[in-house]
Amino acid sequence: MGNCTFCDILAGKLPASTVYQDEICSVFMDIRPVNSGHVLVIPKQHAASLAEMDENTGGHLFAIGQRVTAALRRSGIRCEGINFFLADGEPAGQEVFHVHLHIFPRYEGDGFGLRFGPHYYKRPSRAELDAVAEKIRLTLV
Numbered sequence: 001m002g003n004c005t006f007c008d009i010l011a012g013k014l015p016a017s018t019v020y021q022d023e024i025c026s027v028f029m030d031i032r033p034v035n036s037g038h039v040l041v042i043p044k045q046h047a048a049s050l051a052e053m054d055e056n057t058g059g060h061l062f063a064i065g066q067r068v069t070a071a072l073r074r075s076g077i078r079c080e081g082i083n084f085f086l087a088d089g090e091p092a093g094q095e096v097f098h099v100h101l102h103i104f105p106r107y108e109g110d111g112f113g114l115r116f117g118p119h120y121y122k123r124p125s126r127a128e129l130d131a132v133a134e135k136i137r138l139t140l141v
């Protein structure tokens with residue numbers, strides 16, 4: 001995989017504070033947490049993007065994410081809500097090119113938020129939505 005930080009963690013070349021692992025995935029603490037309790041769920045099989053990862057692995061990551069979410073809520077860590085975040089590609093904010101699902105606790109006033117672009121508040125017409133849906137539908141495999 002060349003120079004993949006997460007593959008190096010999986011190989012034991014770099015340290016990680018592991019929460020969980022099985023034959024398909026590993027869950028460990030993010031070293032730049034949004035809030036305390038921020039974890040990453042990664043596949044053990046290298047995949048730089050979602051398109052490179054099989055659906056069963058993706059489903060497994062999400063299932064483990066649900067279990068981690070329940071654990072976060074029981075842990076005593078401040079957690080009034082939870083975000084799942086997965087960036088796929090550099091324009092989406094992906095910095096490490098090994099698929100990884102961020103799971104982080106949220107609470108009122110934590111300072112994290114999403115910014116919406118200028119077009120977010122302009123609702124597209126049903127015809128526009130239908131046209132985009134058709135483009136996606138025609139290429140869905």
